[in-house]
Amino acid sequence: MSVTTINILLFGIGNVGSTLLKQIEESRDFIAKQNGIVFNFPIIANSTVVLFQNADQQQAWETDFKRSSIPYQFQEILDFLKNTQLENLIAVDVTASDVMLGRYLPLVQHGCHLVAANKKPNTVDLNFYSLLRSELVVQRKQFLYETNVGAGLPIIQTLRNLYQAGERITRIQGVFSGSLSYMFNRFSVEPFPFSQILADAERNGYTEPDSRDDLSGTDVARKLLILARELQEPLELDDISIEPIFGETLTRLLHETDYRSNKQALNRYLEERKQQLDPDEVLRFVGVLDLEKRRFEVKLTAVKRLSALGQLRGTDNLIEIYTESYGRNPLVVQGAGAGKEVTARGVLSDLLQIAQLVKQREVVRISEVSG
Ligand SMILES: NC(=O)C1=CN([C@@H]2O[C@H](COP(=O)(O)OP(=O)(O)OC[C@H]3O[C@@H](n4cnc5c(N)ncnc54)[C@H](O)[C@@H]3O)[C@@H](O)[C@H]2O)C=CC1
Numbered sequence: 001m002s003v004t005t006i007n008i009l010l011f012g013i014g015n016v017g018s019t020l021l022k023q024i025e026e027s028r029d030f031i032a033k034q035n036g037i038v039f040n041f042p043i044i045a046n047s048t049v050v051l052f053q054n055a056d057q058q059q060a061w062e063t064d065f066k067r068s069s070i071p072y073q074f075q076e077i078l079d080f081l082k083n084t085q086l087e088n089l090i091a092v093d094v095t096a097s098d099v100m101l102g103r104y105l106p107l108v109q110h111g112c113h114l115v116a117a118n119k120k121p122n123t124v125d126l127n128f129y130s131l132l133r134s135e136l137v138v139q140r141k142q143f144l145y146e147t148n149v150g151a152g153l154p155i156i157q158t159l160r161n162l163y164q165a166g167e168r169i170t171r172i173q174g175v176f177s178g179s180l181s182y183m184f185n186r187f188s189v190e191p192f193p194f195s196q197i198l199a200d201a202e203r204n205g206y207t208e209p210d211s212r213d214d215l216s217g218t219d220v221a222r223k224l225l226i227l228a229r230e231l232q233e234p235l236e237l238d239d240i241s242i243e244p245i246f247g248e249t250l251t252r253l254l255h256e257t258d259y260r261s262n263k264q265a266l267n268r269y270l271e272e273r274k275q276q277l278d279p280d281e282v283l284r285f286v287g288v289l290d291l292e293k294r295r296f297e298v299k300l301t302a303v304k305r306l307s308a309l310g311q312l313r314g315t316d317n318l319i320e321i322y323t324e325s326y327g328r329n330p331l332v333v334q335g336a337g338a339g340k341e342v343t344a345r346g347v348l349s350d351l352l353q354i355a356q357l358v359k360q361r362e363v364v365r366i367s368e369v370s371g
């Protein structure tokens with residue numbers, strides 16, 4: 001099988017980015033044998049420094065990164081692309097940064113396909129959302145972001161398949177946050193204070209880099225918005241109603257100066273919520289996208305301990321997709337909704353999808369040239 005080289009520009013080397021590099025290194029031979037694809041990393045960047053690499057330098061990226069990375073301006077990355085004329089480019093955004101928003105259009109215009117775990121580019125205003133998709137068409141580039149919802153779970157592709165097959169989707173609901181699932185699954189059955197469980201979730205890399213994005217409900221609201229836009233719903237983030245987990249009175253605690261030093265204050269509020277539960281109830285943070293009743297909301301709610309949501313464990317997400325064909329029994333996707341391993345694997349799956357398209361185009365080009 002002929003081998004196609006894919007050149008990756010990696011933005012972010014935290015939980016997910018560093019695990020992606022590890023997984024690609026571990027699977028290099030398997031991917032080459034199964035797909036005829038080799039991934040190179042000519043560019044690896046974090047928020048302050050970048051490592052420029054030649055193809056033969058890429059075995060020990062961490063050592064090279066520590067030794068040879070240099071401070072950069074984004075324009076220098078675009079100049080590198082112009083000067084090296086690298087082909088088969090995929091830019092991978094495994095940051096949570098707003099800064100990346102200004103990079104997507106130039107990257108596409110400089111020949112890059114896009115893969116993102118970062119939800120922000122898909123949840124800013126609709127103007128940017130539509131402009132990016134128009135530019136992707138002009139430049140004949142792909143943008144995949146399966147890990148935006150449910151980490152490695154096949155939520156977005158499943159929904160896209162149903163929608164494009166003409167299915168009428170009426171409601172999507174469930175538990176969309178891996179970190180909040182983990183926190184409330186444990187909080188419901190363990191004696192530990194919420195702040196201690198939150199610390200465990202942060203340490204395990206389940207939360208956003210700033211866990212206030214999780215606790216405020218914004219991360220789940222972003223996920224609902226991403227799914228709504230997949231269904232061509234012209235919604236903005238403000239259209240998703242968020243019932244703060246800690247109530248309006250404690251929302252101020254999520255402000256920087258209080259939050260980091262006073263997480264214990266969150267405990268009292270949630271202990272009171274826990275005490276109000278019936279013995280057969282537990283707390284779950286749920287999202288509802290009701291396309292018929294036009295109800296789009298995220299909230300903390302009590303569910304029966306023996307219900308599907310009440311039985312969730314670990315970082316499990318459980319997403320119910322109600323459609324005309326499925327009727328009263330929804331299509332259900334369940335599994336880990338956070339974690340660096342499952343997420344990196346999801347990003348790698350997106351990369352392979354684009355790489356196979358690049359390979360097919362390469363075969364067509366070669367056959368056209370050779371007549
Ligand atoms: N951790 C998880 O379980 C999941 C994470 N995600 C998403 O993946 C993304 C990354 O998550 P983690 O790896 O856990 O975060 P992290 O905080 O461990 O890593 C983020 C990385 O991005 C880098 N970065 C920040 N600003 C940058 C910039 N302007 N240019 C280049 N690099 C920059 C940071 O230096 C860091 O290396 C987030 O958007 C998150 O929502 C999605 C699904 C699951």
Ligand SMILES: N[C@@H](CC=O)C(=O)O
Pocket residue numbers: 147148149150151176177178179180206207208214219337338
């Ligand atoms: N912080 C997020 C990570 C995945 O999107 C979550 O908890 O679900």
